[in-house]
Every structure is written in C-alpha cells, then in structure tokens.
Amino acid sequence: ATAAQGTQRKARAKGVDYDVIVLGGGFAGVTAARDSMKNGYKTLLLEARDRLGGRTWTKQFAGHHVEMGGTWIHWTQPFVWSEVQRYKLEVEETPDGTIDPGAELRVLVEGRCEVLTRTEQLMPVLGAINKYFADVGQYWERPYDAAFQWNDLLKADKLSAAQVIEKMQLTPVQRVAVEAYAAGLSHAPMEHVSYLENNRWWALPGSSMTALHDSCGRYRFKHGTVNLINSMVEDGKPEIRLSSPVKSVEDKGDHVIVTTANGERVTASAVIVGLPMNVVQNVQFSPALDPLVAEAGREKHAGTGIKLLIRVKGQLAKTRVSTVAAETHPLPFIATYSQAADHTILVMFGPNPKLIDYTDKAAVQKALRDYFPDAEVEAVDHHPWTDDPYARGTWCNYKPGWFVKYYDHFQKDRGNVFFGQGDHGEGWRGFIDGAIGAGGAAAQRVKTKLG
Numbered sequence: 001a002t003a004a005q006g007t008q009r010k011a012r013a014k015g016v017d018y019d020v021i022v023l024g025g026g027f028a029g030v031t032a033a034r035d036s037m038k039n040g041y042k043t044l045l046l047e048a049r050d051r052l053g054g055r056t057w058t059k060q061f062a063g064h065h066v067e068m069g070g071t072w073i074h075w076t077q078p079f080v081w082s083e084v085q086r087y088k089l090e091v092e093e094t095p096d097g098t099i100d101p102g103a104e105l106r107v108l109v110e111g112r113c114e115v116l117t118r119t120e121q122l123m124p125v126l127g128a129i130n131k132y133f134a135d136v137g138q139y140w141e142r143p144y145d146a147a148f149q150w151n152d153l154l155k156a157d158k159l160s161a162a163q164v165i166e167k168m169q170l171t172p173v174q175r176v177a178v179e180a181y182a183a184g185l186s187h188a189p190m191e192h193v194s195y196l197e198n199n200r201w202w203a204l205p206g207s208s209m210t211a212l213h214d215s216c217g218r219y220r221f222k223h224g225t226v227n228l229i230n231s232m233v234e235d236g237k238p239e240i241r242l243s244s245p246v247k248s249v250e251d252k253g254d255h256v257i258v259t260t261a262n263g264e265r266v267t268a269s270a271v272i273v274g275l276p277m278n279v280v281q282n283v284q285f286s287p288a289l290d291p292l293v294a295e296a297g298r299e300k301h302a303g304t305g306i307k308l309l310i311r312v313k314g315q316l317a318k319t320r321v322s323t324v325a326a327e328t329h330p331l332p333f334i335a336t337y338s339q340a341a342d343h344t345i346l347v348m349f350g351p352n353p354k355l356i357d358y359t360d361k362a363a364v365q366k367a368l369r370d371y372f373p374d375a376e377v378e379a380v381d382h383h384p385w386t387d388d389p390y391a392r393g394t395w396c397n398y399k400p401g402w403f404v405k406y407y408d409h410f411q412k413d414r415g416n417v418f419f420g421q422g423d424h425g426e427g428w429r430g431f432i433d434g435a436i437g438a439g440g441a442a443a444q445r446v447k448t449k450l451g
C-alpha cells in the first residue's frame with residue numbers, strides 16, 4: 001500500500017498530533033482511517049506488520065496469486081459489496097467450493113472413500129445438512145439484530161454443534177458430511193462450535209445452501225483483497241506507519257496518548273481500535289479494557305483452524321469435486337481453488353493446524369491419497385494464523401455460551417477510545433464485510449463526537 005498525505009493536514013484541536021489515530025491496518029482499520037480522512041480529520045494508521053490487510057493477505061503460491069486468509073465476498077454482504085461497486089473492482093469465480101448436485105463429493109467414512117456423484121446419492125447428504133440448520137428461523141429471523149430474539153438466543157447459547165449433531169439420526173456418510181460442514185464454517189473442533197453461530201451464517205444470505213455457498217465460497221477479488229485495501233488507502237490517503245505495534249493507549253480526557261513498541265509517542269483527540277479480538281488485550285489501555293473483553297481475548301474465539309493451499313499435478317476428477325472427512329483426518333474439507341492445464345490448486349480447511357506438519361508436502365500427499373490414491377502434491381502453503389502474534393486466530397466465531405457471557409461487553413466505546421473491530425458487531429461479523437462495517441461505523445461515531 002502507498003503511504004500518504006495525511007501529514008499535510010493540521011489537527012483541529014490544539015496540542016495534539018492527529019485528530020484520529022487508528023490501531024490496526026486490517027479492513028476495519030483501513031476503512032476507519034479512510035473514512036476519518038474523508039470526514040476531514042488528520043488521521044494516522046498504526047500497523048504492527050510490515051504490510052496492511054491483517055487477516056487478508058494476497059500472496060504468490062506455485063504460479064497463482066492466492067489468498068492466505070479472507071477471500072470470498074458476495075453481494076449479500078452489504079459493506080464489502082458497496083466497496084466493490086464504489087471502486088469498480090473486478091471479481092472472479094472459484095471453480096468449485098460447493099456440495100450440490102452436479103459436483104462430485106468424496107466422503108471418507110469407516111476407513112473407505114465413498115464417491116457420490118448421482119443426485120440420488122447426494123440428496124440425502126444435502127438433506128442432512130439442511131436438517132442441521134432447520135431451527136434457524138427460531139433464532140435468526142433478523143441476523144442483524146440479536147436483540148430481536150434475544151431470549152431464544154439465550155436458551156440455545158450453550159449448544160455446541162457436537163451436541164446438536166449427536167441427537168440427529170444420521171447415516172455414517174451423513175454424519176461425516178454434517179460434521180465437516182459445521183466444523184468448516186467455524187474453523188474449530190466440534191465441541192467449540194456454537195450452533196447459534198452456524199445458524200447465523202445460514203440465515204445471513206437467506207437460509208439456503210446455494211446462497212451460503214455462493215456468499216462464502218464462490219466470488220473473490222480478481223486482483224486480490226489487496227486491490228481493495230490499496231483502493232481505500234489511495235482514496236483516503238491517511239498517514240500510515242507500518243511495523244509499529246501499539247503498546248499502550250492512555251486516554252487523558254482531552255487527548256489520547258498512543259505509544260508503540262518502538263518507543264514512538266503520538267497524541268490524538270480520538271483513537272479507533274481495529275484490532276483482532278484475540279490480541280486486543282495485549283495493548284495496555286488506561287482506563288483499562290472492560291475485563292470481559294480482555295477475558296474473551298485470552299479465552300479466544302473458536303476460529304483456530306488451518307487454511308491450506310495444495311498444488312497437485314493434473315486434475316483430480318473429471319467434474320467439480322469436493323471432499324469431506326471426520327475432523328480427526330488431516331484434510332477434512334477440500335475444494336478446488338484454481339485450475340490450470342497441468343495442475344490444480346486445492347484449498348483445504350481443517351479445525352486443527354497441528355494435526356500433521358502442514359509444511360511437509362509428503363505428509364499432505366499421504367493424507368490426500370486417502371481420497372485420491374494417485375494424487376501427486378507439488379507444493380503446499382499456509383499461514384499459521386493461530387500462532388501469529390497479531391491475530392492469534394482465524395475468522396471470528398463465538399464459542400458455545402458466548403452470547404450470555406460476552407455479547408453486551410463487546411464494542412462499547414469508552415471516552416475518546418472507539419471500538420471498530422471486525423470480530424464484533426451484528427450481521428457478517430467475522431468476515432471482510434463485518435470488518436468494513438465495524439470500521440466505518442466507528443469512524444462515524446468519532447465524527448459525531450468530534451463534530
């Protein structure tokens with residue numbers, strides 16, 4: 001991303017360096033910084049890494065540009081889609097990523113690989129997945145308004161995916177598919193998967209499997225998520241300091257002092273926090289963070305899995321193909337990411353990044369051969385998001401019991417410190433869309449405060 005011209009502007013209040021300082025340069029922070037500049041404020045964005053984008057990262061892998069983190073977007077996601085329209089960004093389709101009639105589904109079950117191709121083989125699996133989500137209307141008639149059915153949410157808050165699936169009458173094949181599906185949405189082991197969170201995803205695009213797959217696995221930025229990050233930066237031109245991890249934030253009442261680990265000290269009238277839920281407590285806030293916000297960060301949201309990119313020789317099947325297995329298998333959910341004449345890029349989502357050494361091509365090939373006996377793995381890559389000190393997790397999903405425990409404590413502004421974190425909020429929380437929404441809303445609240 002380009003650095004900027006924010007320095008040319010003067011802060012409005014006397015005695016401060018900036019009107020607004022934004023912490024974190026993911027989609028939430030970049031949106032907040034762009035909007036603050038557009039609102040007329042001298043704005044500084046402080047980012048710990050040497051790049052912007054946070055949990056999105058467009059990178060080269062085995063001859064393709066790929067996304068190591070957040071990837072798919074859709075027009076049912078209002079904030080990101082308005083950016084796509086605003087900057088006229090191109091999107092491209094993913095060749096696969098769906099389990100629907102017409103595709104081939106390989107299921108590892110009871111030590112064998114079942115290949116489901118015909119509609120009558122696939123329908124019972126799709127039916128079971130539909131059944132898993134059958135209660136959605138009871139909880140999420142309005143997925144942007146948790147308060148609307150709050151009492152119903154509280155009743156189901158403690159339910160894990162594992163508990164719900166346990167009570168369903170399923171064939172072994174159906175069970176594997178439903179479990180892989182629930183764990184795939186949450187990027188977490190089954191007992192950490194909140195049934196309510198799974199249902200929220202189902203409700204958001206319109207409570208159908210086609211709509212869910214289209215919104216979470218079909219369309220992506222043709223020139224990468226970095227294309228939108230760069231468009232926002234060029235548009236807003238905030239001042240940006242990379243490699244500047246924030247250490248402390250002190251609200252003095254009429255100004256806020258921000259100190260970085262490099263020892264820089266900058267002041268502003270307002271601060272917008274765009275940090276991930278799982279690391280926000282590493283910054284020392286004065287006054288202190290709400291203890292429950294810090295506790296949630298230490299406990300960590302459910303998203304702790306791995307997204308692995310695998311380049312394999314040739315094509316694995318004649319049709320579109322996806323695979324599912326139990327969560328104890330190293331590769332429990334695979335779809336096609338890109339195709340070329342002589343190779344295929346697969347994307348794999350699993351709940352446990354430590355199950356095998358995912359940097360080891362041979363280990364990945366061995367596991368892949370459970371589905372495709374002749375598969376030849378040419379390259380693998382992933383980013384260890386859960387070990388990454390500036391993320392400590394993948395996409396945000398609440399654990400069972402979190403609505404009761406934490407919901408009322410998230411996203412509460414305090415004094416001159418405003419919380420615009422993509423891991424919080426209503427609707428597509430935990431997505432690129434939710435981050436843009438949260439950052440934009442925080443910038444708007446700052447505008448109301450500063451005038």
Ligand SMILES: Cc1cc2nc3c(=O)[nH]c(=O)nc-3n(C[C@H](O)[C@H](O)[C@H](O)COP(=O)(O)OP(=O)(O)OC[C@H]3O[C@@H](n4cnc5c(N)ncnc54)[C@H](O)[C@@H]3O)c2cc1C
Pocket residue numbers: 023024025026027028029046047048049052053054055056068069070071072073216244245246247274275276279283306307385389390391393394395396421422423429430431432433435
């Ligand atoms: C593997 C994976 C797959 C995903 N798939 C999708 C998908 O397909 N579609 C989708 O919409 N979403 C997806 N997501 C989720 C999406 O990427 C995130 O929800 C979104 O990018 C979060 O944006 P954010 O700005 O809230 O947080 P982040 O992107 O994490 O940004 C926070 C920033 O704060 C910085 N930071 C942390 N600590 C400090 C500090 N002390 N000082 C300064 N800066 C700091 C971080 O370096 C980071 O840049 C996926 C995420 C992952 C990891």
